Amino acid sequence: MDRDTLLSGLSDAGLSTYQADAYVTLLEQGVSPAVDIARHCSIPAPRIYDVLKELEQMGYVETLDRETLHARACDPADLIDDLEVTSERLTAVAEEIEDRWERAPLGEHEMNVTKRAETTIDHAEDLIREADSTVDLALTDTQLLEFEDVLTTAFENDVVVRVSVFPTAGEDPDLTDHPVGDFVTELRRRSIRSPFLALVDRTHACLVPTTRMPDPYGIVANDDIISFIFQWYFQTCLWAVWEPIGKRQRYPLVYVCLEEFIRDVYPLWWDGAIISVTVEGIDTDSGDERTVSGVLREVIYSGQTMDDRQPTLAELSGQASMVLSTSAGHCSVGGWGALIEDIEARRITLRGIEWVR
Template sequence: MNRDTLADTLEDAGLSPYQADAFVTLLERGSASATDIAKASSVPDARIYDVLRDLEEDGYIETYEQDSLHARAHDPSDVLSDLRARADRFNTAADEIEDRWSRPALEDHKVSIVKRLDTVLARTDELIRSAEDQVKIAVTIGQFDELSDALAAAYERGVNVKVCLSTMDDDPSLPDDSVFETTCTEARYRKLPSPFLALIDRSWACFSPHGRSTDQYSIIVNDLTYAYVFHWYFLTGLWEFHESVYSERRDGEPITYVDMRQCVRDIEPLLEDGASIEATVHGFDTETGRELTLEGTITDATYAGINAADEREATISQLAGKVSITLETDGGTYTVGGWSALLEDVEATKITIGSLE
């Protein structure tokens, strides 16, 4: 660092231009009279004594009398500590500016647009760790690895976790079943580039275009309506038609659904065959908003689409409208809808099929 750059840096640290110039001059000379310092620097003769006294008060130099006023540079340990502390504060401030630039004010906005995928991944990790009912996520294998600890924690709490894995590689290395067994309820594989999408508890949606997109931005949404739109994109574009690579479902064990449409697709053929289906429904009373749990027998499943006579299972397009089940309990008969149910008695968040007869 040359002389002028050192002086400029000392000015940035709080010294005046005259103080910085005088101090650098003393560093070069070791000690000198006030007159000589003024001659060797840009400090005017009339100002040199005030400049030296100010430097002494700040701990940069010490003065002494020797026929005239002389000065020498003080032991630099205190000065160096101060400069390094200032540098640390600048670094901290730089980190804070970067963090505030990239971090959305989530508490103030339902929809936040951010510039960095890292911000979305960090927020998704937090949301997954606080999830209560369900997580649907579309990720690359690398992103899955990054979020696997959070997914495992949610799955261990009983959260229903669906993972859609995508890749831009020709021959990806998929995680083995032992990884899926501890992180998700079901996993599917999409052999196409996909955006990053995470849906948490029907309320939060985190989205970022795939890596080859020309538009690089990310969205974090805390809104039921917007999240519902992303849910349908996940269902139709990233989930429905792609290969399943893992499922925890086992024959003879209770089956839990967090999606009413998937539940109706599975049970409708059984109802047509006269099966008696025992179920437990967790959800909310659509009139009061009160949380409730109902146990009873599913007696009917209805949806707006028309099923072809030769089809045993309804297609996703036929289930795009109103879908519901009827549950008979000891306390009465209830109609049960799915996400954002308005016309039914209950909005279900979870349906567990206990037994079939």
């Protein structure tokens, strides 16, 4: 370390410029007369005596009365301890400042990249506690247990929670009786590890790459467009291709994805089943919350064929909507981001399936 850096460090530790200069000079010169100390540093000769007495009172130097005033540096053990404590305290303060900045609530349409994965996961827990409608969650079985409290809160708030879980143990454990599964709407197990992902109320997204990354980081977004992109990743890669665990589905069945609902009921509807549903969503004209109940009358999607084949998610990735016959007439229902339909569906409850004899 060069001399200027050492002087700056002592100044940061509370020494004045003159005090730091005199102390470093004593460390370099050893026992020296006061006039020689002043000669080897930038302190005016008349001022050196006061500076040495100040350092002696601080316990940094010891003065010796000979023919002229001499001084020498004291054992630096106490000073080193003080500097180490100060360094630790400043490091802790720096980390706390960074953590508080990263954990600060996001404004509208904002995205933060956090330096620590744990910060992003903490954000996800806070968002899930405040969720109003839906949560899509991809995580490990170990993380799932750690989320027990927040998932319990979501369950009590009538939030639809879909969880895609990856086993962390060497062997594929039986998750049929996974205890936290009692607090989720549906639980599915995947065999391929993925990033941690939490999607809350179609607006917030929290993503943490896998631990294979050399420098784990996280992304916290408050933006419905970015959340929409992540939701399709969740739906296609982490959800639709994996089977539910046990009999975790609750009845009546509740869907938060219109495309998934269409895939499940389309063959039944084509065969003539009377499918009764309740849709909770947003009126696309007024922006107000709206709930309608009725019977499925029509299903419309891109590349639709006139047969009972279950449509693929690729076919539903373009236009996908349905028409309900309600007591007030026909009502069109679209999925996330619907513009031309009457309602953007947020939650679809399957009330019943009847067959006409």
